[in-house]
Amino acid sequence: MSFSTEHLQSVQDDIEEAVTKRDTQNIVNHNGNVTLLAVSKTQTAEKLRKAHEAGQTKFGENYLQEALNKQVELTDLNIEWHFIGPIQSNKTQPIAQNFSWVHGVDRLKIAQRLSDARPAELPPLQICLQVNISGEASKSGVTPNELLDLVKAISTLPKLTLRGLMTIPEPSNDEALQRQQFKQMRDLLNDLNKQAFALDTLSMGMSSDYKIAIEEGATIVRIGSAIFGARPVKITPEN
Numbered sequence: 694m695s696f697s698t699e700h701l702q703s704v705q706d707d708i709e710e711a712v713t714k715r716d717t718q719n720i721v722n723h724n725g726n727v728t729l730l731a732v733s734k735t736q737t738a739e740k741l742r743k744a745h746e747a748g749q750t751k752f753g754e755n756y757l758q759e760a761l762n763k764q765v766e767l768t769d770l771n772i773e774w775h776f777i778g779p780i781q782s783n784k785t786q787p788i789a790q791n792f793s794w795v796h797g798v799d800r801l802k803i804a805q806r807l808s809d810a811r812p813a814e815l816p817p818l819q820i821c822l823q824v825n826i827s828g829e830a831s832k833s834g835v836t837p838n839e840l841l842d843l844v845k846a847i848s849t850l851p852k853l854t855l856r857g858l859m860t861i862p863e864p865s866n867d868e869a870l871q872r873q874q875f876k877q878m879r880d881l882l883n884d885l886n887k888q889a890f891a892l893d894t895l896s897m898g899m900s901s902d903y904k905i906a907i908e909e910g911a912t913i914v915r916i917g918s919a920i921f922g923a924r925p926v927k928i929t930p931e932n
């Protein structure tokens with residue numbers, strides 16, 4: 694399976710349908726739109742180009758060197774690049790220089806380094822904080838208890854704009870459990886906004902669960918395989 698306009702179109706249709714099913718009363722500070730982020734890790738630049746021709750302009754990448762290579766190949770296109778992978782502190786400078794958004798920040802030190810490295814001539818880097826909502830020991834992300842302090846600290850950094858929260862919930866076939874985790878994320882965001890923050894983004898929902906995520910308040914869904922097909926074996930070494 695590879696990229697096809699039909700896959701992209703059907704994801705877009707599903708997003709629209711899920712939007713009509715949600716309870717907008719619970720969704721704070723939001724204009725109602727859901728952003729589709731096409732997750733293109735391990736996909737070739739050629740596939741991204743095809744998706745772009747089909748109208749997709751926002752792409753999420755996990756592996757820095759792979760992403761930078763594609764950015765060079767696709768420099769003629771107007772793409773908004775999101776970094777969604779784990780962030781090592783020695784990679785913060787190229788990330789701050791080459792992306793518009795970073796999902797998955799979960800430490801103050803990383804946020805400080807991103808802010809320091811963001812070039813003055815670029816707008817602030819848009820940030821989501823990763824929350825470990827399932828409490829799995831292996832997951833990155835802050836716990837809900839640690840969240841408020843981190844939000845306060847990061848809000849003061851000059852070259853970052855804290856937009857909201859991101860999560861990767863525990864994989865599960867139990868729809869009720871998935872829904873519960875997305876709901877908890879929405880509650881966390883709403884609670885922060887009651888504390889006078891103005892966060893407008895919930896980055897949650899992947900190929901297997903984005904409809905539920907949207908119903909529970911997602912504003913950005915990160916979708917890879919439903920658009921591009923099953924991922925090939927990773928084409929670059931870990932970076």
Ligand SMILES: *Cc1c(COP(=O)(O)O)cnc(C)c1O
Pocket residue numbers: 732734755777778861899900901915916917918919
């Ligand atoms: C790979 C990845 C996705 C997309 O996963 P699919 O199941 O292919 O839609 C979304 N978010 C993150 C953080 C990822 O690493």
